[in-house]
Amino acid sequence: MAENGRQRHPAILAVDDEPAVLAAVARDLRRGFGESYRIMRAGSGADALELLGEMHTRGDQVAMLVADQRMPGMDGTDYLLRARTLYPEAKRVLLTAYADTNAAIQAINEVALDYYLLKPWDPPEDQFFPVLEDLLTTWKARERLAAGGLRVIGHRFSRETHELRDFIARNRIPGSWSDIELDPEARELISKHEIDEERLPAVVLEDESVLVQPSVQELAEAVGVAARPASDHYDLVIVGGGPAGLAAAVYGASEGLRTVLVEREATGGQAGQSSRIENYLGFPQGLSGSELADRATIQAQRLGAELLTVNDATGLRVEGAGRTVELTGGGELSANTVLIASGVSYRKMPAPGFSELTGAGVYYGAALTEARSCADQHVVVIGGANSAGQAAVYFSGYANRVSMLVRGSLEKSMSHYLIEQIAQLPNIDVRAGTEAVAAHGEDGRLASLDMRGPGGELANERVDACFIFIGAAPRTDWLEGVVARDERGFILAGPEVVDQGWPLERDPYPLETSVPGVFVAGDVRSRSIKRVASAVGEGSMAVSLIHEYLGSA
Numbered sequence: 001m002a003e004n005g006r007q008r009h010p011a012i013l014a015v016d017d018e019p020a021v022l023a024a025v026a027r028d029l030r031r032g033f034g035e036s037y038r039i040m041r042a043g044s045g046a047d048a049l050e051l052l053g054e055m056h057t058r059g060d061q062v063a064m065l066v067a068d069q070r071m072p073g074m075d076g077t078d079y080l081l082r083a084r085t086l087y088p089e090a091k092r093v094l095l096t097a098y099a100d101t102n103a104a105i106q107a108i109n110e111v112a113l114d115y116y117l118l119k120p121w122d123p124p125e126d127q128f129f130p131v132l133e134d135l136l137t138t139w140k141a142r143e144r145l146a147a148g149g150l151r152v153i154g155h156r157f158s159r160e161t162h163e164l165r166d167f168i169a170r171n172r173i174p175g176s177w178s179d180i181e182l183d184p185e186a187r188e189l190i191s192k193h194e195i196d197e198e199r200l201p202a203v204v205l206e207d208e209s210v211l212v213q214p215s216v217q218e219l220a221e222a223v224g225v226a227a228r229p230a231s232d233h234y235d236l237v238i239v240g241g242g243p244a245g246l247a248a249a250v251y252g253a254s255e256g257l258r259t260v261l262v263e264r265e266a267t268g269g270q271a272g273q274s275s276r277i278e279n280y281l282g283f284p285q286g287l288s289g290s291e292l293a294d295r296a297t298i299q300a301q302r303l304g305a306e307l308l309t310v311n312d313a314t315g316l317r318v319e320g321a322g323r324t325v326e327l328t329g330g331g332e333l334s335a336n337t338v339l340i341a342s343g344v345s346y347r348k349m350p351a352p353g354f355s356e357l358t359g360a361g362v363y364y365g366a367a368l369t370e371a372r373s374c375a376d377q378h379v380v381v382i383g384g385a386n387s388a389g390q391a392a393v394y395f396s397g398y399a400n401r402v403s404m405l406v407r408g409s410l411e412k413s414m415s416h417y418l419i420e421q422i423a424q425l426p427n428i429d430v431r432a433g434t435e436a437v438a439a440h441g442e443d444g445r446l447a448s449l450d451m452r453g454p455g456g457e458l459a460n461e462r463v464d465a466c467f468i469f470i471g472a473a474p475r476t477d478w479l480e481g482v483v484a485r486d487e488r489g490f491i492l493a494g495p496e497v498v499d500q501g502w503p504l505e506r507d508p509y510p511l512e513t514s515v516p517g518v519f520v521a522g523d524v525r526s527r528s529i530k531r532v533a534s535a536v537g538e539g540s541m542a543v544s545l546i547h548e549y550l551g552s553a
């Protein structure tokens with residue numbers, strides 16, 4: 001039942017079979033969040049699911065589901081699991097007694113729980129409000145991104161449309177997209193703005209101006225993302241805005257270095273594409289990569305780092321003590337020191353058909369923007385490492401069926417916790433020893449895959465979308481002849497550069513490359529550990545070494 005008449009507010013639904021506890025939860029929720037949310041309640045999981053079904057039919061928004069773990073018939077975890085299919089974006093909170101802590105920790109995996117709260121939580125000001133406030137802020141930010149702002153109009157299976165959608169999502173630009181084939185509003189928009197249907201995608205900006213078939217760069221400039229540098233000389237230029245680069249930006253700026261970060265696509269790097277990072281210290285419920293990227297980007301900017309996105313470093317010049325990073329479009333940044341944190345990018349699938357269908361049903365990485373469109377579909381995830389496992393778990397919340405094609409076996413390449421999670425999800429099937437050998441399209445989009453099974457047998461299967469995670473390689477060609485690299489293109493550092501043309505008497509610092517004053521951090525470093533935490537650690541550590549370098553230069 002609704003507790004007040006403000007139908008247009010998003011809802012928070014609390015479920016508990018004990019009336020007194022339910023009343024107390026609802027009271028605290030109302031006190032903390034009643035201004036902006038409708039507080040609803042139900043006495044059992046079954047009643048709550050019925051209510052959610054009705055709300056879903058009406059198109060109501062649900063921001064958060066709060067459920068007690070111990071309820072007869074259907075426990076809290078089971079209820080949240082079912083509720084997830086109706087409202088996958090709603091934040092999920094479990095209320096538990098201390099004795100149920102293990103069940104709550106288990107639920108983190110089973111239902112991608114966002115938080116578990118131990119009862120009682122007195123005073124709510126300390127234990128209850130801050131946690132829920134944080135979750136609701138994240139939910140709101142996501143909804144705001146999807147609700148307002150610009151509109152991309154195009155065909156779902158068009159590579160150009162996908163690139164624009166991916167760009168706005170990864171740069172967290174408020175906006176949404178409309179499929180010209182399915183969404184009547186898209187037709188209204190093109191008629192209102194006299195856009196030629198043959199010339200999609202188009203973007204209607206907030207001020208109602210229209211971009212027809214814009215490139216990502218043109219869109220970036222129109223929304224003010226591709227900023228120009230504020231200065232022509234910096235203490236530190238960071239190339240790459242993944243976890244390593246962002247950590248360096250936070251430490252560099254906070255420690256008084258004039259710091260600028262150059263990022264080719266969107267801050268967050270590979271981590272920004274992760275649907276859920278579960279092993280980053282201090283986040284027991286895991287956190288989404290875009291949330292991590294968002295928080296780190298805001299933190300770096302607040303501390304004074306300058307961010308230049310949609311800018312590609314294309315060259316590095318060394319002139320005496322000066323270092324110059326060349327950018328696409330002819331710009332350059334002069335610096336005392338440079339940190340290369342450009343990470344790695346996905347390897348492309350060599351089999352026939354994949355290249356032509358990229359962006360039209362075939363995607364590299366998790367392409368989280370596609371998740372909502374995968375409802376009731378058959379999705380294939382190719383790869384057996386953690387990134388593929390995370391994607392399979394994520395898409396299983398949307399798609400009808402997810403098939404994982406793994407060349408070897410999961411046990412060889414994936415963390416134990418993910419293997420367990422996958423085993424518990426009935427709509428994921430893992431096909432060990434199976435590879436995709438060709439992709440076929442129909443009407444310009446992916447329609448089926450040819451797969452070779454463990455015994456060499458070939459089969460063709462209808463597939464709606466395919467997400468590829470088959471390893472990654474550094475893109476460091478722009479450093480050719482300037483900075484020493486290993487045979488696979490990863491950048492050498494520290495003791496490894498001593499016999500690689502190291503020019504000084506002193507030893508190189510641990511993360512220093514063969515060019516003094518040019519440092520490297522994260523996945524792009526030769527023999528690095530490919531993890532968020534190690535990238536963050538190296539980015540932070542590099543700044544301290546840069547201080548030493550600047551102090552001694």
Ligand SMILES: Cc1cc2nc3c(=O)[nH]c(=O)nc-3n(C[C@H](O)[C@H](O)[C@H](O)COP(=O)(O)OP(=O)(O)OC[C@H]3O[C@@H](n4cnc5c(N)ncnc54)[C@H](O)[C@@H]3O)c2cc1C
Pocket residue numbers: 239240241242243244245262263264265266267268269270271272273274275276277278279280311312313314341342343344345365366386387388390475478521522523524529530531532533535
């Ligand atoms: C889907 C997925 C899930 C993952 N899950 C986990 C996990 O759960 N736990 C975990 O610990 N690790 C995880 N990883 C690995 C982790 O994300 C990486 O180890 C980490 O992001 C490396 O950080 P980085 O800053 O070194 O590089 P990256 O994250 O690769 O960032 C590099 C950035 O540099 C930019 N760039 C590259 N070249 C240039 C250039 N020339 N000019 C300007 N910019 C450039 C790129 O656009 C990119 O944004 C996951 C990876 C993926 C892909």
